[in-house]
Amino acid sequence: MLIVRTVERWLRPILLLVSVYLLSGGHQSPGGGFVGGLVAAVPFALHALVYNAPSARRLLRTDPHFLMALGLFCAMWSGFTGVFLGAPYLTGKWVEWELPLLGHVDMGTPVIFDIGVYFAVMGVTLMIILSLAEEE
Template sequence: MNSLILHTASRLLHPLLLLYAVYLLFSGHNVPGGGFCAGLIGAASFALHTFAHDVPSARKLLRADPHTLIGTGLLFAMGSALLSAFRGQAFMTGLWGGFDLSGLGHVSVGTPVIFDTGVFLVVLGVTLLIIFTLSES
């Protein structure tokens, strides 16, 4: 599609959407959000680019192959699930740790975050794979 408005809008919106996706991903544990909707919004930003330009340029913008994204995401999710098993707890139990950031407060890090990152990557990869394949055919 060759529309100047869409071109400009996608250039402006793409980083904003991605930023929003990352925000949703990390805030997802305690407030609405999480890996799934973050992945969808991330995919939406690339989909917008695809509609404004074309599939090859969107692929170039994404850099990684969607298949690799899905594979990595699955490994992330499974890795987070297996960590607890190696620690002697039930499969997929959430493990939490954390550290103090001087002056800024306490940061807790846990396996659910890794799991959500995996979900994010899988959803991003799958959605983009569907969109790319359908618009290429």
């Protein structure tokens, strides 16, 4: 049990980092908001397994349905950028930046949409897992 608990603590940040990596790589290579969101839900699910569901909720600091709402909100508003520029809803718009540390960065509405998917999937997965874990 001690080993599991220790490993769980060390895995948490790594898993979150992996999920962000998957999310950020999503547009040009395999990955994306869906997988990223699933991976992001893993540390909390693992915590619920090792300890219990209320403890995982405390670790999350917010309710899964707020995450879902946040995700849906991002996804919905990413569609409006195109509209403000005179194109139909959900049209993809891109800008390119040269940032000091990161170098060449593509930023666009599909990325914001993907971030929305990330949070929505994370919220849904956690909602299912935590409510099932609380059933006992």
